Amino acid sequence: MLSLQVNSNEKLLLGSIQLPSFLGKSEADISKITEKAAYDAFIFAEKGFHGVFIQDTTPGNLTMDTIANLAAITAVVKDRTPGFSIGSQMECDDAKAILATAKAAACDMVRIKNFIGASIRNSGLINGQGPEAVRYKIENKVDAMIFSDIFNLTGVPLGTIPLKTACSMAIKLGVSALIICGHDYMETIRMIKEVKNDFPETFVICGGNSTPDNVHEILSLCDGVIVSSCLKTNKAFDQDKMKRFIDNAHF
Numbered sequence: 084m085l086s087l088q089v090n091s092n093e094k095l096l097l098g099s100i101q102l103p104s105f106l107g108k109s110e111a112d113i114s115k116i117t118e119k120a121a122y123d124a125f126i127f128a129e130k131g132f133h134g135v136f137i138q139d140t141t142p143g144n145l146t147m148d149t150i151a152n153l154a155a156i157t158a159v160v161k162d163r164t165p166g167f168s169i170g171s172q173m174e175c176d177d178a179k180a181i182l183a184t185a186k187a188a189a190c191d192m193v194r195i196k197n198f199i200g201a202s203i204r205n206s207g208l209i210n211g212q213g214p215e216a217v218r219y220k221i222e223n224k225v226d227a228m229i230f231s232d233i234f235n236l237t238g239v240p241l242g243t244i245p246l247k248t249a250c251s252m253a254i255k256l257g258v259s260a261l262i263i264c265g266h267d268y269m270e271t272i273r274m275i276k277e278v279k280n281d282f283p284e285t286f287v288i289c290g291g292n293s294t295p296d297n298v299h300e301i302l303s304l305c306d307g308v309i310v311s312s313c314l315k316t317n318k319a320f321d322q323d324k325m326k327r328f329i330d331n332a333h334f
Contacts, residue, residue, distance in 0.1 A: 094302045094306060094307055094308075094332060095133055095134075095286075095288065095306060095307030095308070096131070096132045096133050096307065096308060096310075096329065096332055097132060097133060097134050097135060097136065097168075097170070097288070097307065097308065097309045097310070098123075098127040098132050098134075098135040098136070098309070098310060098311060098314070099135060099136045099138055099172070099309055099310070099311035100120050100123050100124060100127075100135050100136065100137055100138060100311070101138045101140050101311065102116055102120060102137065102138060102139055102140060102153070102156065103116055103140065104140055104141045104142060105139070105141045105148060105149055105152045105153075106141055106142070108152075113152055113155075113156070116156060117155070117156045117159050117160075120137060120156055120159075120160050121159055121160050121163040121164070123135075123320055124137075124160045124163065124164050124167065124169070125163065125164055126320060126322060126325070127167075127320075127325070128164050128167040130322065130325045130326055130329055131329045132325075132329070133167075133168055134167060134168025134169060134170060134191060134192070135160075135167075135168075135169060135170065136169075136170035136171070136172045136192070136194055136309065137153065137156060137157045137160055137169060137170065137171060137172070138172040138173070138174075138194075139152075139153045139172065139173045139174050139175075140174045141173075141174055141175070142174060142205075142206075143175070143206055144175060144206055145173070145175045145177045145180050149173065149175070149180070150180050150183060150184055153171065153173065153184050154183075154184045154187040154188050157169060157171055157184060157185075157187075157188035157190060158187065158188040158189070160188075161188050161189055161190065168191040168192065169188065169190050169191060169192075170185070170190055170191060170192040170193060170194060170227070170230070171184045171185040171188065171190045171192075171193045171194075171227070172193065172194040175206065176195065176196045176197050176204075176209060176212075176235070176237075177212075178195050178197075178198075178212035178215060178216035178219065179215070179216070179219050181193045181194075181195060182216065182219055182220055182223070182225045182227065183223070183225075185225060185227035186223060186224075186225045186226075186227070189226075190227045191226075191227060191228065192227055192228045192229075192230055192259070193227050193228070193229055193230065194230050194231075194232070194262065194309075195212060195216055195229060195230070195231050195232070196231075196232040196235040196237065197209045197210070197211060197212055197232075197235045197238070198211060198212060198213045198216065198229075198231035198232060198233075198253055198256075198258070199211045199213055199231070199233065199244065199249045199252045199253050200234075200240055200241070200242065200244050200249065201240070201241045201242075202235055202238030202239055202240045202241060203238055203239045203241065204235075204237060204238040204239075208241075209238065213231070213252065213253060213256045213258075214256065216229060217229070217256050217257060228259035228260070229257075229258045229259055230258065230259060230260045230261075230262050230288065231253045231258045231260075231261060231262060232262040232263075232264065232290060233246065233249050233250055233253060233261050233262065233263055233278070234246075234249065234264075236264060236266065236291075246274060246277055246278065247277070247278075247281050250278055250281065250282055250285070251282075254282060254285055259286065260285075260286040260287065260288050260306070260307070261278060261282075261285060261286070261287050261288065262288050262289075262290035262309065263275050263278055263287055263288070263289060263290060263305070264289065264290035264291035264292065265291075265292065267292060268292040268297065271289060271291065271292045271301075272300075272301070272304065275287060275289060275301070275304050275305045276304060279304060279305060286306045286307070287305040287306050287307075288305065288306060288307040288308060288309060289301045289302075289305055289307070289308045289309070290309050291309070293308050293309075293310050293313065294313040294328075295313065295324060295327040295328040295331050296331070298310075298328055298331050298332045299331050299332065302332055308332070310328065313328075314328060
């Protein structure tokens with residue numbers, strides 16, 4: 084049973100834990116990464132967040148080791164934080180692999196960045212995976228909800244799709260939430276306003292450019308936020324920043 088609800092009046096506060104690359108890591112290294120991820124997830128839960136994405140950052144194309152490591156780590160994090168929502172995300176953004184990991188680890192959600200439209204990334208061409216992802220989810224009985232980015236900022240899009248059209252395509256495929264993020268804060272705000280105006284009943288999450296200082300404004304316009312880097316000091320999560328973020332997020 085999923086512990087995450089997206090259709091309530093409560094604003095959804097999600098973190099993101101970026102794991103180190105798995106390349107060249109030993110079994111002992113993976114164990115240390117697992118313990119650190121579990122600790123960080125516990126702190127997010129303790130501070131009042133609703134969940135976290137466990138994000139693989141291994142560069143290059145998908146490998147079986149990446150799937151195995153991410154699934155194993157995510158399953159431990161899920162087990163260590165009962166009642167806390169855990170999501171799956173991959174650097175390679177392979178929708179089937181992300182969903183397979185989510186099923187193995189009993190995740191509540193997945194984040195798929197290249198859902199609508201093709202783009203060029205440092206690993207090459209990646210096509211929009213929306214229809215394939217939804218079909219895989221249904222055929223393999225994956226419970227995790229799909230959160231899809233609209234426009235992947237980690238790549239260069241091939242062609243131009245209007246924001247409203249891209250959102251409409253994702254909504255018709257049945258995503259649980261749209262993730263909106265511009266190149267900067269003002270563009271993010273503009274895009275969120277446009278999407279909520281066009282699709283007022285759709286759950287919209289801000290996927291970037293949020294800070295403890297602007298989160299209140301962001302959440303006055305949309306339904307949730309995903310946050311990570313602004314909560315860190317010297318690459319480690321700062322509990323004082325996390326507390327300030329949570330305090331400012333509440334209405």
